[in-house]
Amino acid sequence: MTKLEQVGFIEKPVPQPGPNDAVIKTTRALICTSDSHTLHGAIGPRENLTLGHEAVGIVHQVGSEVRLFRPGDRVVVGAITPDWGDLASQAGHSSQSNGALGGWKFANIKDGVFAEYFHVNDADANMAMIPDAVADDSAVYCCDMMSTGFMAAENGDIPIGGLVAVFALGPVGLMAVAGAKLRGAGVVIGIDSEPARQHLAREYGADLIIDFTKQDPVTEILKITKGEGVDAAIEALGSNDSFQNAIKVTKPGGVISNAGYHGKGEFVTIPRVEWGVGMAEKTIRTGLCPGGRLRMERLLRVLESNRVDPTRMTTHRFPFDQIDKAFELMDKKRDGIIKPLITF
Numbered sequence: 001m002t003k004l005e006q007v008g009f010i011e012k013p014v015p016q017p018g019p020n021d022a023v024i025k026t027t028r029a030l031i032c033t034s035d036s037h038t039l040h041g042a043i044g045p046r047e048n049l050t051l052g053h054e055a056v057g058i059v060h061q062v063g064s065e066v067r068l069f070r071p072g073d074r075v076v077v078g079a080i081t082p083d084w085g086d087l088a089s090q091a092g093h094s095s096q097s098n099g100a101l102g103g104w105k106f107a108n109i110k111d112g113v114f115a116e117y118f119h120v121n122d123a124d125a126n127m128a129m130i131p132d133a134v135a136d137d138s139a140v141y142c143c144d145m146m147s148t149g150f151m152a153a154e155n156g157d158i159p160i161g162g163l164v165a166v167f168a169l170g171p172v173g174l175m176a177v178a179g180a181k182l183r184g185a186g187v188v189i190g191i192d193s194e195p196a197r198q199h200l201a202r203e204y205g206a207d208l209i210i211d212f213t214k215q216d217p218v219t220e221i222l223k224i225t226k227g228e229g230v231d232a233a234i235e236a237l238g239s240n241d242s243f244q245n246a247i248k249v250t251k252p253g254g255v256i257s258n259a260g261y262h263g264k265g266e267f268v269t270i271p272r273v274e275w276g277v278g279m280a281e282k283t284i285r286t287g288l289c290p291g292g293r294l295r296m297e298r299l300l301r302v303l304e305s306n307r308v309d310p311t312r313m314t315t316h317r318f319p320f321d322q323i324d325k326a327f328e329l330m331d332k333k334r335d336g337i338i339k340p341l342i343t344f
């Protein structure tokens, strides 16, 4: 990102690791919608910032204090790389270390991963070894899409056999569907209008799909659940409308689990009556993609045991020297794109 609304290639020196850090030689990366949000100014102006936060690679160099990794190791790095000594991390909120969203460093407060080499802080805690049975093309989904999508399901406290609605079936929504299924949901309802996404959602475990351009999702979900509402409504878009719908379809005592990036507007609004005028015990939970070695190792286990195949979401592939084209496509959401994989 050379400046707001503009991407291009820049020569930069290979980063150097501090004592606890690592430098990774990138092998695979994925472009994320939040990279587009950054480009359009959602986190303020940035200049000559390397974008990207989803990548795997080979350890190139480690600092003197790194114990678990050596050059040549094949690793996944979480999109969020917390400071594990921070009090927020000690309290179990590592993504919020050093202040709200402070675990989000790549392409925010330091250079991201769309480069031949990138820097990782707290390497022992923020990287995980990729098992031989897991390919880079698959492991790269652990960084953000699986971690965030599964988080949305985990935050939903889905009971076995419970009713779940997932608003928007982009890659995070699709992984939330897969996560809801893994958590034992009885019925998963997906809401999206794109046929390709609807199809993938069914493959990942959605039982019913609502096309919001043809039917009102609130009316339909209440009909499907016999007026009861769902145990968990997952918002995976970052839209005020779907956030409100999520509140409307959640039963009293249920959870609205927000994974969407609300990148626009001054306020996110709560529908007063359907929120039970503040007393219906509807919990709103938010979260930012959890990172860390333990998390990444768990996600890799899901891949190693073939519980989920995220590579079905890879609709396009580009070599690194054409990443600008991939970016354009992702930004405009053209050509049925879900995730573009960048190869190095």
Ligand SMILES: [Zn+2]
Pocket: 031, 032, 033, 034, 053, 054, 079, 144, 145
């Ligand atoms: Zn991402």
